[in-house]
Amino acid sequence: MKRIVFFTVLCVSAVLFVLSQFNCSSGEKAMSKDELIARGKYLVNIGGCNDCHSPKIMTAMGPVPDTTKLLSGRSANQPIAPFDTGSVAPGRWVLTDGGTSTWVGPWGISFTANLTPDSATGLGAWTLDNFINTMRTGKHLGTGRDLLPPMPWQSIGQLKDEDLKAMFTYLQSLPPISNKVPNPVPPTMLAQYSMKK
Numbered sequence: 001m002k003r004i005v006f007f008t009v010l011c012v013s014a015v016l017f018v019l020s021q022f023n024c025s026s027g028e029k030a031m032s033k034d035e036l037i038a039r040g041k042y043l044v045n046i047g048g049c050n051d052c053h054s055p056k057i058m059t060a061m062g063p064v065p066d067t068t069k070l071l072s073g074r075s076a077n078q079p080i081a082p083f084d085t086g087s088v089a090p091g092r093w094v095l096t097d098g099g100t101s102t103w104v105g106p107w108g109i110s111f112t113a114n115l116t117p118d119s120a121t122g123l124g125a126w127t128l129d130n131f132i133n134t135m136r137t138g139k140h141l142g143t144g145r146d147l148l149p150p151m152p153w154q155s156i157g158q159l160k161d162e163d164l165k166a167m168f169t170y171l172q173s174l175p176p177i178s179n180k181v182p183n184p185v186p187p188t189m190l191a192q193y194s195m196k197k
């Protein structure tokens, strides 16, 4: 009896060993959830997501992310300051507000999305596939409307699946913040924001 148990243990160990080798040779070892969150935080921080997606506090050296609202997108209650609509014709200026979260150009006005896991206003209802497909295609959820500038999906979408998974796992680990970002404004509607009224 003892022998059979010993043999079974030996066989199971051998199979596990072979499987672990296979896992290593077929790519990197799968990361644990904590490892994914740590790597995702690192990638989000160096990837500049805060530059556009976090509300800011203005300092003498320019805007810095408001750490109480990290990655919650362009604040819903922030008014759009009037601007010179002639300056954003194609080939001229692209404008951004002090929070670098509202962007005006030939595409109209875009507002940075809420990346926190709030279900109604952020990415709470998104799956990993939704996130990966959006970044790879530059279309909302992979099949919807084209993402507007200056969302840099062209470079973010070149990350490996495992890195996009890490980013998404980190974003989903943030405290959910309810902030309904406004819909984009099409170029034909820019006139109403003209400062020359």
Ligand code: HEC
Pocket: 043, 044, 047, 048, 049, 050, 051, 052, 053, 103, 110, 111, 112, 113, 115, 134, 139, 140, 141, 146, 147, 148, 149, 150, 151, 152, 156, 167, 184
């Ligand atoms: C230069 C500014 C900028 C940077 C940097 C930036 N984004 Fe964005 N992002 C935007 C804007 C603007 C939008 C809204 C685009 C729109 O409405 O079409 C957006 C939208 C998104 C969306 C929502 C897409 C959708 O389909 O609703 C996700 C997710 C996203 N960004 C993730 C990221 C991540 C992750 C990073 C960092 C790796 C990042 N962004 C960096 C500007 C930026």
